[in-house]
Amino acid sequence: MAGKIGLNITQICLPRECTEDEIIEEVLKLNEDPRVHGVYLHLPPASLTSRVLNTLRPEKDVDGVSDLNVGRLVRGDMSQGFTPPLANAVMELLARHGEQSPIQNHGREMSGVGPLTAALRMRNVVQSSSRWAQGQQYRPWTLRSLKLQPLSPVPSDIEISRAQTPKPVDQLAQEIGLLQEETEAYGRTKAKVRLSLLDRLREQPDGKYVLVAGITPTPLGEGKSTVVIGLVQALSAHLKLNSFACLRQPSQGPTFGVKGGAAGGGYAQVIPMEEFNLHLTGDIHAITAANNLVAAAIDARMLHEATQTDKALYSRLVPSVNGVRRFSPIQIARLCRLGISEIDPRALTPQEVSSFVRLDLDPAKVTWQRGRTLYNQLFPPPIFQPPHMIAVASEIMAILALADGLGDMKTRLGRMVVGSSRSGQPITAEDLGVSGALAVLMKDAIKPTLMQTLEGSPVFVHAGPFANIAHGNSSVLADKLALKLVGEDGFVVTEAGFGADIGMEKFFNIKCRASGLRPNVVVLVATVRALKMHGGGPNVSAGSPLPREYIDENLSLVTKGCSSNLRKQIQIAHLFGVPVVVALNVFKTDTQAEIDLVCQMAKESGAADAVPCHHWARGGRGSVDLAQAVKQASSQPSHFQFLYSQETPIVEKIRMIAQKVYGADDIELSPEAQAKIDYYNQQGYGKLPICMAKTHLSLSHLPEKKGTPTGFTLPIRDIRASIGAGFIYPLVGTMSTMPGLPTRPCFYDIDLDPVTEEITGLF
Amino acid sequence: MAGKIGLNITQICLPRECTEDEIIEEVLKLNEDPRVHGVYLHLPPASLTSRVLNTLRPEKDVDGVSDLNVGRLVRGDMSQGFTPPLANAVMELLARHGEQSPIQNHGREMSGVGPLTAALRMRNVVQSSSRWAQGQQYRPWTLRSLKLQPLSPVPSDIEISRAQTPKPVDQLAQEIGLLQEETEAYGRTKAKVRLSLLDRLREQPDGKYVLVAGITPTPLGEGKSTVVIGLVQALSAHLKLNSFACLRQPSQGPTFGVKGGAAGGGYAQVIPMEEFNLHLTGDIHAITAANNLVAAAIDARMLHEATQTDKALYSRLVPSVNGVRRFSPIQIARLCRLGISEIDPRALTPQEVSSFVRLDLDPAKVTWQRGRTLYNQLFPPPIFQPPHMIAVASEIMAILALADGLGDMKTRLGRMVVGSSRSGQPITAEDLGVSGALAVLMKDAIKPTLMQTLEGSPVFVHAGPFANIAHGNSSVLADKLALKLVGEDGFVVTEAGFGADIGMEKFFNIKCRASGLRPNVVVLVATVRALKMHGGGPNVSAGSPLPREYIDENLSLVTKGCSSNLRKQIQIAHLFGVPVVVALNVFKTDTQAEIDLVCQMAKESGAADAVPCHHWARGGRGSVDLAQAVKQASSQPSHFQFLYSQETPIVEKIRMIAQKVYGADDIELSPEAQAKIDYYNQQGYGKLPICMAKTHLSLSHLPEKKGTPTGFTLPIRDIRASIGAGFIYPLVGTMSTMPGLPTRPCFYDIDLDPVTEEITGLF
Known part of the structure; x- marks a missing residue:
């Protein structure tokens, strides 16, 4: 037959x-x-x-x-x-x-x-x-590595970036097995990758999945991104293994404000760093536009409801076109939610018409905020300017990071709750009629952007949700595409924001729950500087010179730091059943005795391995030991488990995170938080995972408590929800969700030579 | 030797x-x-x-x-x-x-x-x-035209757009003589073109420069963009002449609000229309980011000045780096403006330090507004939300449209006045320290985007300043690049927003003054519908059915319309010494007698020619007569002259436009307007050209006065200035500068199929 x-x-x-x-x-x-x-x-x-x-x-x-x-x-x-x-x-x-x-x-x-x-x-x-x-078929890539000849002393990031000529992105795409029709070039060094790839490689087994997290950092940061990039440079250019870095797109707030670029640093960078740090392929701009479309739709709807009768609203919302009145599909979805099964506009009762046309948003309960690509100041009320937020804090960014495909993204966008009605009903983006338009605005943003490291290894840059009110991880889709592209024996290295108590916990409980992916290894980044701080060293703050303790050898501070914060963070990873490799990001002031001590104590604390890394000064060659250690650890069995089940009640989930991860005695809910929990339970949101908005500077809620704080009760000031993204986020203590610009922002040094078109001042 | x-x-x-x-x-x-x-x-x-x-x-x-x-x-x-x-x-x-x-x-x-x-x-x-x-060498392009087989009845715009497969943009680029290194692809159908082209083709003579303007329109619009596109389709695909269309990038406000797409219509479109109407290559997003960087810098500076002493501000603004304090170039520029020649930070007197660190912005005199890509509502004060503006109304958009190159753009950006100090001094973007960062954000936006028409002719899409508070024309750079690319015997067709009294007047007095380019022909678009309205027909408004007068033949209304508004607009073009071809954009309800009447009366009013166009229904083939007429008219000598010289005082410039162009008896300045003029004169802004912010629905300031209003005095309510862009804009009458969303915005119908990725609801 x-x-x-x-x-x-x-x-x-x-x-x-x-x-x-x-x-x-x-x-x-x-x-x-x-x-x-x-x-x-x-x-x-x-x-x-x-x-x-x-x-x-x-x-x-x-x-x-x-x-x-x-x-x-x-x-x-x-x-x-x-x-x-x-x-x-x-x-x-x-x-x-x-x-x-x-x-x-x-x-x-x-x-x-x-x-x-x-x-x-x-x-x-x-x-x-x-x-x-x-x-x-799985096959090793024929990746052409870019030669690196590190200079000493190490030049500035932008000088290093500019001295290297990236491969044309279409060549890189071809080297890693992408078909021509699967990429969309944006200039010569960036390309979006189409999601159809997932269909084509559906049968391909995934590569190894490596998460880079960190110990509790100093305010200066401990170099997680450079570890990610250095590790992938080592895996691909030196061990010749298929490997991919998945990074978050940086927000323009830090770039123009305090932090400068976020493309790595030294000889572990994504190039060209200007492209990485500026508009990239416009994803954040698309989010701003989508976020503000929702804001405009809210404004418009409130105005029109305030000034029109039910009948006038109805005849405008469901107009007669050539004598025929029809609901649009988006309106039929709203009718369904209202329990109205009638779809002939002429047959609705006046009550049904009224409930259909009036969202009746309570102005005091509009939770949606206008977004912008840059920080604004938190001004006291008399000076102009209302609460805005930075675009990367938009729920739409969190959705982009968690969505599994175009259909899933559209559903999540429609489900976003923008506020509630005067009778307490949640009002969604779909109620506003904008869910289709949002999906249209985001249709290109959903495709990850392909770039490369200084040594020519592939990098996906995609999504960059905040690590406080969101989960702080790059996108599920970038990780999935990369895992298919590297194939069974390859490696995908992705990054979680903040310390492991926050970024890694959210990576496991939120991102892995959404994606279904299971990590093989956690790389925990530590620095001698941060360990000394946890061991009792003096304050470290941006802009002030480092105290002597951080420049001279001090084995006692290092010991105390290792036995407190480092040990605890390793234990947190083990809660989830994943092996840990400690990566000590070496600074030039670190002594050999300090380095050896950290590696030894890390292994005593249960790390599968612990190695010093020199990627900043030497590129991938400086991370070969780490790459070997990660390869070794990834061959160990991983027994991944979630910390809590979805079914656990909201309060219990929060308590489990506070006690098991942070080491708190208990939690304390404010009355507002308790009321919100009741409301969320009543609305059926009780099964969502928890996304803690806590300071990253301590395991506790108090930034000044270093090491492993104990004997504290974690205060939950308020609770909010991102229903579209799919998590509930408790606000812990006095955490600020919106930073401002300093007196002398980075932009003073950022300039463009109009003749050579070279940029200065990005670092 | x-x-x-x-x-x-x-x-x-x-x-x-x-x-x-x-x-x-x-x-x-x-x-x-x-x-x-x-x-x-x-x-x-x-x-x-x-x-x-x-x-x-x-x-x-x-x-x-x-x-x-x-x-x-x-x-x-x-x-x-x-x-x-x-x-x-x-x-x-x-x-x-x-x-x-x-x-x-x-x-x-x-x-x-x-x-x-x-x-x-x-x-x-x-x-x-x-x-x-x-x-x-000038050479005719070997342009491959895309075949068009128009259907009847004409399908929707998006159906027509989707039925045509665009040429790969790199192929198009090659066909029109661009070198590979001169383009940067953004996906497969859009490419940015580098400005280095202007250097390469410096010796190439320019092509013919054709401006498409219109008579005073009805609120429904008269189809200027479709005429531009149809004309270029006719010139390139049918007459086989090198030709280029230069269009404005549409704002997302209209796309998601009232108007729908702006890529032309029927069989005269830019394809793919979704790409044209959505993010394009991110230029408007770059403007939003740049605009908001200025806003954030203002906020930050005001906060820090309000909370710090001179000494603290100074030590933060000019910090000691490795023991050395140095002014940045951007700070030295400010010192120059303050008349301080000392550049050793330690040598400034306390007074000099104070005047350097304190911009002392008067909160009541901050003129800079936050931008967004979408309309917001004009809410009465009790409801949240402060004055925002749509990004395309940002001065940065006007600068993008008028800049001559990267250096010129950077200078203009630094020169933008964001407000004034308590002592009345203008404060610029450079004073805020952001001018370099703005140039960096705008470095890609300055390159025009290449797309194509339904018949495969090249199109530049670049800049889209509002036609009220700005000059409403696409960019100088796109026109210049296109004029070089088409070469001596080629044609560049560009468009001016609103009616000829506004868009064309600004095209001549502002854009041509800035660019040094001289137009050869004006195409004046008219419709029988608009002519009947000017002849005394009943009101035309969006959303209401058209009265019978507009559907049935009515030669008397047409006659009156031709002898009033059409004749006057032809005369306005002649004021500038440029020949006029009237393009009658034919609708299916127009009768042959009406069409003949318009063409005859247009010629009697001084038009070099007048022809009916059928591009909407037939594509380029429907505009061949227009193309022939334009070619003929462009061989006539043009005696271009400005309406006023730069040296003319501000009030006189405004009066000349009001009397000679609008037909007003005189102007009447409010006290605010007079005070501003005095201030501008004192600041040395008196030589800037004038950009009238007047309704486009009448030659006068009263939208209901159709035809050729006479016997009116033009009220100048207020005057503002865009110093960076380089013009002064009087606000005429009660002109609103910021529209809002209707009850049922277009977004209700916009949707994305997550499987096919097809967009619906753009039209």
Whole structure:
């Protein structure tokens, strides 16, 4: 009944009297048969029902609509095999006839089939076969590494970045196995990667999944991003293993404010760093636009509801077009939520009309905020300017980071709660009518951006949610794409913001829960500086010179730091059942005795390994030991488990995090927080995971408590929810969610030479 | 002394005892000699002084640093001519040795010259010669037109757009003579074009410059953009003339609010229309970010000045870095403006420190507004939300549209006045320290975006300043690039917003004054609908059905409309000495008698020609008559003149526009307006051109006065200034500068299919 023809493309060719069910049964069999890589529906037109067409798995569908003539023609050619000359001949034929849409030429009503149609179909077969071939096999990349000749002393980040010429991004894409149609170049050094890749590589096993987290940092940061980049440079350029870095897109607030660039540093950077730090491919701008579309829609709706009768609102919201009134799909969704099953606009009762047209938003309970790409100041009320937030803090950013695909993103966008009505009902973006427009604005942002490291290894830059009111991790989609691209023996290194108590905990409980991915290794970044601080060293603050304790050898402070904060953070990772490799990010002031001490104590505290890293000064070569250690640890079994189940009540989830992760005695809920929890339970949000908005400068809620604080009760000041993103975020203590600009922001030094077009002042 | 070698590349080769002045004299001669296309400086290292190197015109500089060996080697090969095999051999040699920077291998200290160096130099010669060759000759493009098969009835815009497959943008770029290194692709259908093109084609004569303006429109618009696109489709695809459309980038406010897309309509569109209407290449987002950086800098500065002493501010603004305090260049610029010549931070007097650190912005006189990509509502004060503006109304957008290059843009950005101090001094973006950072944010936005029409003709989309508080024209740079690309016999068609009384007047007096370009022809768009309205027909408003007068033939209304508004707008164009072609944008309800009447009366009113256009229904084929008429008119001499000289006092300039263009009896200045004029004169802004913010719905300030209003006095309510952009804008009457969203904004219908990724609801 089904005859094999060359290259495992199978045709179904049944007698006329077959029933639809029999055909479907045959299709289902072929769907499941791993030896069959493509199927023709070689059937009379009447048998090509939509049920039949829908049954065939798309990746096996060589040509959605087939017929006898073409089947024969193609079969004839196929017996010769898919040689390059044949493929070329097909392409040439197509070119001669002009590139017409295959759909136009595949109409079922066609009786005869000309050479063009045959060629089009053959092209489909060729493409389908080559897609299959590329999709199935793991192969080491033929990645061309960029040579690095580190200078000493290490020049500024922008000088290092500019001295290296990146590979053209289309070349990089080809090296890592992307098809031409899967990328969209943005200039010469950035490309968006299409999500269709996930379909193509569905059968490919994932690579190893490595998370880089850190101990509780000083306010100067401990270099997690540089560790990520250095590790991937070592894995790809030195160990010759397929590997990918997944990074967050930096916010322009820090770039122009305090922090400068975020593309790594020294000889572990993403290049060109200007591109990384500025507009990139516009994702954050798309978020700003989408965020502000919601804000504009709220304003407009409140104004119009305040000034119009139910009838006027209804006739404007559901206008008569050529004499016909119709609800739009987005409006029908709202009717459903209201429990109104009537979809004829003329048949609604006045009460139904009223509940349909009036969102009745309570101005005091609008929770949506206007977004911007830059910090604003937290001004006292008399000076102009209302609460704004930075775009990366928008729930839309958190959604981008957690979405699993276009459909999932759209659903989450529609589900976002923007405030509540005067009667206490949550009002969503879909109620406002903007969910489709939001998806349209975000349709390109959902594709991760491909860039490269200083040594030519691939990097995905995608999403950058805040690590306080959001989960602080790069996107699920970037990690998924990268895991498929590196293949079974490859490595994907991704990063969690803040210390492991925050970023890593959220990575496991929120991001891994959403994605279904399971990490193999945690790399925990430590510095002698931060360890000395935890061991009791004096305050470290940006802009002040470092006290002597941090410059001279001090083994006693290091010991105390290792036995407190480092040990605790290792234990936190072990709570989740994942092996830990400690990466000591070496500074030039660190002594060998200090370095050895940290590595020894880390291993005594349960780390699978602990190694010093010199990526900042030496690039990937300086991280080869770390790469070896990670490779070794990733071959150990990982017994990943969540800290809590979804079903655990909200208060219990918070308490578990506070006690098991932070080491608190208990939690203390403010009355506002308790009331919100009751409200969320009542609205059915109780199963969402928890995203703690806590300071990153201490395991406790008090930034000045270093080491491993004990004997404290964690105060929960308030609780908010990102229903679209899918988490509840308690505000712990006096955590500020919105920083401001300093007196002399970075922008004083940022400049552009109009002749050479070189940028100065980014660092 | 100078010996010619093949292909007009000349070397200078002087004896050692030559003086610098003698060498320079020789260089200057060769600079001016049109027969010499490239020059080697074939001199001993000691003679290669910077004066000598700077004297040589860059486009003749084959290789900045030359020497004997290479000279010989290259000459040897060059006697064979620059054959493709030679060029290929050079490239191959380079590839074998790795692509190294020519500069690295061109150090003057080199004594011997290996084959790689020789190859690098030869490549320079090859590139220089081929640039020269491409730059010098006008040639008709080998543009592949996209076939159009218009359907009847005309489908929706998005259906038409989607049914056409655009050419890959790199193919289009090649067809119109762009070099590969001159474009930066953004996906497959959009590319930014680098400004270096202007240098390469400096000697190329400009094409013909055609402005499309309109009569006073109805609120429904008269289709100026479709005329631009249809005309270019006709010129390029049907008359086979090089031609370019230059369009404004649409604001997302209209797209999601009332108007829908702005990519043209029917069979005269820019494709893909979704790309055109959404983020495009991020220029507007860059403007939003830049605009808000200024806002954030204002907020921060006011806060810090309010909370710190002079000394604290000074030590933060000019910090000690490694024991050294230094002013940044941007701070030295401020010192200059303050008349402080001291640049040692320790040497300033306390008074000088105080005037340096304190901008002392008066909160009541901050004129800078926060920008967003979308409309917000104009709310009465009790409801939240302060005055925001839409990003396209930002002065930064006006600067983008008027800038002549990167350096000019940076200067203008620094010059923007954001408010005034308590003592009345203007405070600029440079005073805030952000001018360099603004230029960095805008460095990509300054490059125009290349797209294509439905018939494959090239389109530049660049800048979209509002036509009320700004000048409403696309960018100077796009027009300049396009005029070079089309070459002497080609056509560039650009558009002015609103009616000719506003958009065209500003095009001449502001844009042409800034650019130095001179238009050859004005195309004045009229519709029977608008003419009937001016002839006394009933009100036309969006959302209401059209009254019968507009559907049935009514020659009397048409006659009155032609003899009033149409005649007046033709006369306005003649004020500037430019010939007019009237383009009647035909609707299906127009009768032949109406069409003939309009064309006849237009010619009687002084139009060089008047033709009906059917581009909406038929594409370029429907605009062939217009294309012929424009070609004919462009061969007439144009005697362009400005309406007023820069030296004319502000009040007089306003009066001249009011009387000569609008037909007012006189103007009436409010006391606020008069006070502002005095202030601007005192600050030295008196020579700036005028940008009237007047309703576009009437020649007068009263939207309901149709036809040719007379006997009115134009009230000037207030006056503002965009010092960076370089114009002063009087607010006429009660003109609103910020529209809001309707009850049922377009976004209700905008949706994305998550599987096919198709967008619906854009129209």
